[in-house]
Amino acid sequence: MKVRKAIIPAAGLGTRVLPASKAVPKEMLNIVDKPAIQYIVEEAVAAGIEEILIITNRGKGAIEDHFDHAFELETQLAKQPSKADILEQVMNASTIPANIYFLRQKITKGLGHAILCAKNWVGDEPFAVLYGDDVILNDDPVTAQLCRVAEEYGHGVIGVKEVARKDVPKYCSVENTPERDNIMRVTSIVEKPEPGTFNSCYSILGRVVLPPEIFAMLEEGVANTPVGEEYYLTDAMSDLGAAGKLMAVDFVGTRYDMGNKLGILQANCEVALNHPEIGADAREMIKALAATL
Numbered sequence: 001m002k003v004r005k006a007i008i009p010a011a012g013l014g015t016r017v018l019p020a021s022k023a024v025p026k027e028m029l030n031i032v033d034k035p036a037i038q039y040i041v042e043e044a045v046a047a048g049i050e051e052i053l054i055i056t057n058r059g060k061g062a063i064e065d066h067f068d069h070a071f072e073l074e075t076q077l078a079k080q081p082s083k084a085d086i087l088e089q090v091m092n093a094s095t096i097p098a099n100i101y102f103l104r105q106k107i108t109k110g111l112g113h114a115i116l117c118a119k120n121w122v123g124d125e126p127f128a129v130l131y132g133d134d135v136i137l138n139d140d141p142v143t144a145q146l147c148r149v150a151e152e153y154g155h156g157v158i159g160v161k162e163v164a165r166k167d168v169p170k171y172c173s174v175e176n177t178p179e180r181d182n183i184m185r186v187t188s189i190v191e192k193p194e195p196g197t198f199n200s201c202y203s204i205l206g207r208v209v210l211p212p213e214i215f216a217m218l219e220e221g222v223a224n225t226p227v228g229e230e231y232y233l234t235d236a237m238s239d240l241g242a243a244g245k246l247m248a249v250d251f252v253g254t255r256y257d258m259g260n261k262l263g264i265l266q267a268n269c270e271v272a273l274n275h276p277e278i279g280a281d282a283r284e285m286i287k288a289l290a291a292t293l
């Protein structure tokens with residue numbers, strides 16, 4: 001079945017990038033001249049997604065405003081022919097060729113709970129999840145790479161990369177067996193494993209496609225999670241793997257961790273180098289800076 005729907009969890013508090021995220025949602029922090037979440041939405045659309053649900057919480061209204069029309073601004077820009085390019089860039093966010101919906105996660109119970117909040121919206125069809133912290137750039141969208149495998153095998157699919165062994169405890173360890181090329185079969189997933197307790201250095205980095213049956217697993221997991229603790233989406237995905245219903249793709253793309261201060265800096269530097277307006281100047285600036293190190 002074709003993957004038509006995508007969820008973007010964007011309810012996190014952004015504690016790793018404070019104080020920048022105190023009053024501005026971390027998903028609205030920019031990469032040069034676009035907020036991170038616009039890159040994520042554009043990836044979903046480029047992958048053929050038709051319906052997008054962004055899960056937010058209190059204080060994230062700026063995300064909704066960004067994807068709406070700003071009539072006063074647009075009207076003023078339209079009166080100035082010299083700013084036609086700027087008007088087009090502003091309009092790109094409000095004319096995304098997909099339906100965008102918003103849902104609040106009113107209680108912070110982890111990513112598993114956030115996805116469960118979308119159960120009625122998803123219905124009985126597969127769906128993609130694009131993590132709000134992760135911007136991944138590639139001409140062939142990573143979401144599209146995963147959707148093709150999901151449609152071929154009829155299973156859930158996770159996007160993975162090998163990370164440094166010391167970094168695996170920050171993410172998860174995906175135990176797998178090779179299938180073909182860059183495709184693997186997942187047997188289990190351990191969230192934030194203790195050092196020395198894992199074999200695989202493959203970790204999930206921001207993109208997954210899931211079957212609707214995941215919701216029954218999420219309901220059970222959330223119901224059995226002690227008060228005050230979070231339920232990890234990876235726990236339910238691990239159950240899918242144990243049942244032989246989860247694939248992994250070592251995806252092709254450059255990933256930026258926008259929940260991390262260094263990741264934000266890296267994204268801005270690298271994207272600036274290829275920006276049509278400031279690319280040349282950015283290159284000279286970085287060369288000059290590097291010469292002083």
